Amino acid sequence: MSVEETFVSLYSRVEGLATEEADARRTLFGANTVREDGGFSRFWLFIGQIKSPLILVLVAAGLITGFFEHWVDTAVIFAAVFVNTALGFWQEYKAETALSHLKTYIRTRSRVRRNGVEREIDAEELVPGDVIRISQGDRIPADIRITYANNFDVDESILTGESLPEAKSADPVETSIPLADRTSMAYGGTLAVQGFADAIVTATGENTEFGKIAAMVREQKSSRTPLQDAIARFVVRAGFVLAFLIFLLFIFGIAVGYSLFDIFLISVAVAVSAVPEGLPIAVTVILAVGVQRLASRKGIVRKLLAAETLGSTSLILTDKTGTLTEAKMSLAGVIPYSSGKEAEEKLILKALGTFDVVLENPDDDTKKWKLVGHPLEISLVVGASKRGILYRDILRSREFLDRLPFTSANKFSASVTRIDGRVALILFGAPDILLPFTGLSGKEKETVMNQINERALKGESVRLS
Numbered sequence: 001m002s003v004e005e006t007f008v009s010l011y012s013r014v015e016g017l018a019t020e021e022a023d024a025r026r027t028l029f030g031a032n033t034v035r036e037d038g039g040f041s042r043f044w045l046f047i048g049q050i051k052s053p054l055i056l057v058l059v060a061a062g063l064i065t066g067f068f069e070h071w072v073d074t075a076v077i078f079a080a081v082f083v084n085t086a087l088g089f090w091q092e093y094k095a096e097t098a099l100s101h102l103k104t105y106i107r108t109r110s111r112v113r114r115n116g117v118e119r120e121i122d123a124e125e126l127v128p129g130d131v132i133r134i135s136q137g138d139r140i141p142a143d144i145r146i147t148y149a150n151n152f153d154v155d156e157s158i159l160t161g162e163s164l165p166e167a168k169s170a171d172p173v174e175t176s177i178p179l180a181d182r183t184s185m186a187y188g189g190t191l192a193v194q195g196f197a198d199a200i201v202t203a204t205g206e207n208t209e210f211g212k213i214a215a216m217v218r219e220q221k222s223s224r225t226p227l228q229d230a231i232a233r234f235v236v237r238a239g240f241v242l243a244f245l246i247f248l249l250f251i252f253g254i255a256v257g258y259s260l261f262d263i264f265l266i267s268v269a270v271a272v273s274a275v276p277e278g279l280p281i282a283v284t285v286i287l288a289v290g291v292q293r294l295a296s297r298k299g300i301v302r303k304l305l306a307a308e309t310l311g312s313t314s315l316i317l318t319d320k321t322g323t324l325t326e327a328k329m330s331l332a333g334v335i336p337y338s339s340g341k342e343a344e345e346k347l348i349l350k351a352l353g354t355f356d357v358v359l360e361n362p363d364d365d366t367k368k369w370k371l372v373g374h375p376l377e378i379s380l381v382v383g384a385s386k387r388g389i390l391y392r393d394i395l396r397s398r399e400f401l402d403r404l405p406f407t408s409a410n411k412f413s414a415s416v417t418r419i420d421g422r423v424a425l426i427l428f429g430a431p432d433i434l435l436p437f438t439g440l441s442g443k444e445k446e447t448v449m450n451q452i453n454e455r456a457l458k459g460e461s462v463r464l465s
Contacts, residue, residue, distance in 0.1 A: 002172050003147045012129035012200055014147075016113030025127035032126045032142055032204035034214045042093070049088040055081060057235060064268055087288055110141040130201040134192050137358070137372040142188045143208045144199035146170045151195035151407045154186050155375060159209065163329055164461070165193045165375060179209065194356075194374050194405070227283075227308040246271050329375055331383025332460050335451065348384050351465040352394050354413040354428040356405045357381055362392035374406060376461060431464040 007013060017025070050059065062077035108123035113131040123141035126132070131147075134140065140154065146168050153165035160166075160180040173184050186192075186199065188208040205211055246267050253263030290307040301307050336343035357373035359381075366385040371378045381391045399418040406413035412429020427434055431452050435445055452462045 001145075003145075003170055006145045006147070006200055006202075010129040010200060010202065012131065014131065015116040016131040017127070017129050019114055022114060022125075022127050022130065025129060026125065029127055029207075030205055031124045033124055034205060034208075034211050045093060046085070046089050049085040050081070055084060057239070061271070064271075068265065068268065070269075087285065108139050108141050110138075111135075126201050126204055128201050128204060132199055132201060133196065134186070134199060135196045136192055136194055138192045140186045140188055140190045140192065142201045142205075143203040144186050145202050146184050146186065146197050146199050148198040149195065150197065151405060152192065152197040153194040153374065155191040155193045156180065156187065158189060159187055163375060168197060193372075225305045225309045226312050227305050231283075242271060242274050329379035329461070331380055331386075332455075337448075345387070345389060347465060348380075348387065348389050349394065350426050351380060351428050351463070352384060352389070352391055353398060353400075353417050353426050354403070354415045354465070355381065355391075356403065356413070357391065359392055359395070362395075366390065376463070377406075426465065428463060428465040431462055434464045 001009065050056070058077055058081050062074050062081065065077065066074040109120050110123045110126060111118055111120050111133040112126065113133075118133065126142050132141070132144065134144075134152070146152070147170055149169050152168045154168055155165045157163055162180065166180070166183065168183055168186060171184060173182055179187075185202075186197075187210070188204075189210045203209075203211075206215060249270060250263055250267045253266060254260070258266070287305065287307050291301045294301050294307065294310070301310075334344045334347055336347045355373065355377045357371055357377050360370040360372065361368065366382075369382075369385070371381060384391065400415055401418060401423065402416040404410070404414040406429065410429070411433045412427055414425065414427050417424050417426060427437070431449070435448065438445070440448065452464075455462050
């Protein structure tokens with residue numbers, strides 16, 4: 001739809017909704033949140049630890065030995081049950097608590113137009129038809145239709161896996177266009193990395209693309225892990241073998257003259273002694289060590305048994321063409337036209353002078369820097385810092401007279417800078433755009449383009465400065 005048709009279909013207007021109308025729509029559509037299944041319960045988390053077949057066998061064995069007043073054996077068996085249950089409960093409780101804490105950090109605010117006046121509200125209060133303003137660095141609060149865009153790029157990697165941001169505009173697109181190419185739309189949870197835009201909310205909460213994904217996840221029934229299946233098979237097979245052997249022992253005892261009561265006690269004692277009470281503890285400790293190792297690498301394992309599943313994985317199928325995207329870029333190399341380390345540093349210094357990156361905490365350690373801007377420019381700032389060239393020093397030492405930010409139309413950024421008393425014009429952007437402006441000969445340009453194409457074929461994004 002065109003922008004005008006979108007406003008008509010959502011019964012909205014450029015001035016935004018009236019407060020009463022927004023309240024009515026919130027009652028109809030609900031809050032702009034994705035529903036969760038209750039959260040975790042400590043009680044059910046504890047109960048889940050004793051549902052293992054081995055643990056149930058141990059509990060049964062402990063009850064039987066207690067009935068026959070074999071208190072030492074009973075104490076040992078229940079101690080094993082307690083240690084296993086406590087370890088499993090503690091590991092899974094830590095994981096659930098960590099996930100809960102992560103959710104508390106996610107709180108989005110949004111600039112919305114109500115009654116013709118722009119104000120900031122909680123993103124949970126947004127409703128379809130609301131008119132909002134999105135700026136660089138904002139998290140998109142809901143699914144939106146762009147009504148006006150100024151050099152507006154959105155990082156949609158969490159939805160599409162693409163590391164480079166998508167340029168957005170208000171122009172309508174065909175209905176057959178896939179989600180990743182809908183340039184007139186932006187989706188809740190994605191990030192605005194450049195420019196600003198006005199938009200109208202088209203879907204909130206469960207009706208957003210993320211809401212649909214969450215609904216599909218909730219519909220999936222939890223499946224058992226390979227380790228759970230293996231333990232269940234072991235318990236069943238061992239149980240049948242043990243029952244058969246105890247039955248033979250019982251028959252043999254009766255045949256050789258033991259009393260019914262005595263041979264029953266012997267059979268129960270043999271059955272209890274055959275239960276591997278150390279196995280659940282050993283399995284739990286091994287899994288706990290695996291979880292701790294994953295945690296040291298910033299991986300949160302929600303269920304203890306899932307650690308074994310990850311260890312059993314031999315093949316991962318993804319919808320990417322042979323890659324597993326991290327949604328981040330890093331500086332692969334610097335190739336100055338003239339060789340030497342000084343030439344590399346000079347080239348980096350020039351390139352950094354054209355960037356429009358916001359450094360929120362310049363006085364902190366470089367590893368703790370909070371950067372907002374185009375992902376490619378951020379990756380170059382980080383890469384330069386690893387080479388000892390700090391972006392903050394460039395900002396403080398140079399006088400920027402004018403700037404032209406990078407746009408998808410121009411494909412380059414530019415800055416007019418005063419360096420050591422001289423005014424310099426620095427360009428940074430796509431090689432096919434900037435190379436014709438250089439003073440290189442035709443053969444030299446061909447050599448440079450061959451280098452660029454060679455790196456591009458390796459999956460690198462090449463820029464010229």
